[in-house]
Amino acid sequence: MSDLMRDFWRILRADKSALVGGIIVLIYLLTAIFGPVIFHLSNVQSAANAYLGPSVRHPLGTDFLGQDVATELILGARPIMEVGLMAATIITLIGVVIGLLCGYVGGLFDDTVMRVVDVALTIPGLPLIIVIAAIVHSSNPFVLAGILSVTGWAGLARAVRSQATSLRTMDFMAAARVQGLPLRNIVARQLLPNVGPYVAIHFLLGITGAIYAEVGLFLLGVAPISGTNWGIMINLAMSQGALLSSRSLIYLFAPMAAIVILQVAFVFFSRALDSLFNPRLRVQ
Amino acid sequence: MAPALVALKDLTVAFGDLHAVEGVSLEVGQGDIYAIVGESGCGKSTLAYSLLDLIPPPGRIIGGEVRVEGRSVVEMSRAELQRLRGPRVGMVFQAAMNSFNPVVTIGAQVGHMLEAHPEVFPGAGEGRAYFRQLLEMVRLPPDRVLRSFEHQLSGGMRQRVAIAFALLLRPSILVLDEPTTALDVLNQRLVLEALRELHATLGVTIIFVTHDLAVVAELAERVAVMYAGRLVESGTVDEIFARGRRHPYVAALISAIPSVLQPGLRVGPIAGQVPDLAELPPGCRFAPRCRLARAICREVEPPLIADGTGHSVACHVANEKAGLTPSGRAVR
């Protein structure tokens, strides 16, 4: 394990953008976890304080209720990232398991399951998510994560499947079969490390995709507006007239900037993952 | 003595800090069939590529010179190199048989090549006729081959077609990198016979790189043996295989070939493995694996010393035994 950490550190040092990306992601993570403990949104809502410009007390100004935008931003990180992470995890787990099994086992199993995958791929993802979210109308993070994953796993399954199919014919896989290793070992221990880099990067980018979709749900109002998160902030900003006043532009743009910076950080960070999961690149 | 067609003098090629080729000097005369032999990593392919300044980056020549027909290759301009490659020196790369355009017939590819070098033949017709002659020389049916796509020909046939392509522009030198390595024994024989035939008929000078000493015995007239970037022995093919003064690596390599010939032929493996170029042993690079190694071998790199007939060996022990000491003579 310490080998892994050492190699990871070396990779990050070599690729500065990945390092910067990683640090930013880490900051966001820490903020999401510890932010709510440290900061609290004031309950004082006064129209008089609405849309104040940036000041020492309110570095990013106030919202339409007079609450501090910076605090909202910090508190709003966790719901967004939580759901994004869960959705990406669900998508990755389902996609990888199905992809590996279909690609490796082949035959009727593969044919049948791939037809389901084809259907999932053909259905337009975002509209479906919107419709389901509107019907279910829950802001429970698990439910949201589930909805966001409803078709996202299919693309990954297909890509992993084709990798598994080509890996199946390699000599070292034949050797594993000749040794009599059972299917679970072959899939988990022989195949998985070889699709590692691809899956890891897909996972990270899956988080970004889920976050976008999630923010979109809140923005459109199909997910209920309770509590605060970046998506809700944007929704309220637009509906409460932030567009009309130049002082409130920060309220509108702050959550957007927060999202974009996070996504970019993920993308930069993902550059290091290829090296991390590929022994040929990781170990000198 | 005719001037050498190809002359390498003290050539050193580096890939970063590693020297793939170190201080190699050799000369190839007009009409020679010259083999450069060694195992993987010895620098033989790099050597062959240097003749046309085709060393893949990050490799670069950092010392010595490469002269083809008296002119230094490194100093040539792009235009001069373009005139060198193809019309003066033809090259058949390793796995050349896999380098054909799969969606176009062989005949069409001949046309492309002739179009690219219009100065060689007055008209495309003459060019195609010459190609047909070449195909016949390598025992291939011209009509069938010209109409075919590459996947319709066997590996051995494709290799012979690749050789014909390399000779199409009438070069005086033909360089081949591992011409028979990927081929079966029957196809290998056909290719070797084809090369001999071409040499006899066209008088083309042949330089080929291989790791297979048996192929060298069958085809070459002169041989240079490389080990870990160094030239360790050069001479005629008979001198290399004779049991006289020899480099121990060459002797060991020959006896590491399990033969079909006679029972009880003394055959044995070579202990150890080829040194990592990043961690070369002091002194002679072969010393750690050499049964004859002495103290001096582990301290001083042996110089390449030629005897009266031009047979050169870089081994302290072998040269001492033959009473040869370094002199100012150039290596031939």
Place this chain on the structure above:
Amino acid sequence: MTLLEVDGVSHWYDTTDGDRPVLDGVSIEVDTGGILAIVGESGCGKTTLGSLVIRENRPSEGEVRFDGRDIWSLRGNDFKSYRRAVQVVHQDPYASLNPGLTIEDTLGPAILYHGLARRRDLQTELIRLLQSVGLDATHRFLRRYPHQLSGGQRQRVAIARAMSLRPRLVVADEPTSMLDVSMRLAILDLLLSFQREHELAFLFISHDFGVVRYFTQGGRIAVMFYGVIVEEGPTEEVIHHPRHPYTYLLLQAIPIPDPPLARRRRRGAVAEAVDGQPAATGCIFANRCPFVQPECRVARPPLVEAGRDHRTACLFPERVPDLTEILEGEAG
């Protein structure tokens, strides 16, 4: 005692063009501790035969039996025993190890799965295994990845993997053809040491007669041509007294690492290989045979005795010259 029986096996792949099978009526046997070499050019079906024996493919016709039982009928513990007893060593050291796994993760799981060591004893067992194949028997080596090893080292790991389950039969598919010449004998010696120590049977697949002769030393050899076994017998017998024209042509085409001998052979070449497709009717070799007769085109000749334990699928075995004749007597 018969360990492996391949009984009347024919095989077509889905992608084979129509009529000709990859294997056609092949029957072979290997006894406990015995060595059988399958020799032929690439495409002759020998690799497919190997894949059928290790149960990677199911024969379209015929049966493969191990210990008297059809390997495709085995279930449960019988199947698990078969998986222990039959192992493989592949040709390409760069493809036979999982690049995403350390050496220890490549070697360990099967040992644990078959109960050959307990988890707490695994490291010790792996160290012992590394030692038995001449590798660095250290924990550090176990944590390495394949890309950090040389071709020869990887092949040794592949052999360690095969031997780790104490098999009774090893299918070795060209185990040395992608290694440097100086490495080959060492690897063959390693395999032979296991063979002697554990009374291990081998199905040795190769295109190289020299390597086969060195390895089988008293075993048997079967020569394949386009999916058909054309000759079979004790190795020394078949090599020195071939009784099928194809065997003869293969032997004659092998390059000889001895220039004077090679020149002599070229001057006295008896017969040449003829280009041609395998025949659809009659003897499959008829279109390529320099000694072909009209009778050969009538029906496929069966394998018949042509000497002690020596069989050939040729109607006129007496016309096939001996190897000593090819070399014109004196062999140095």
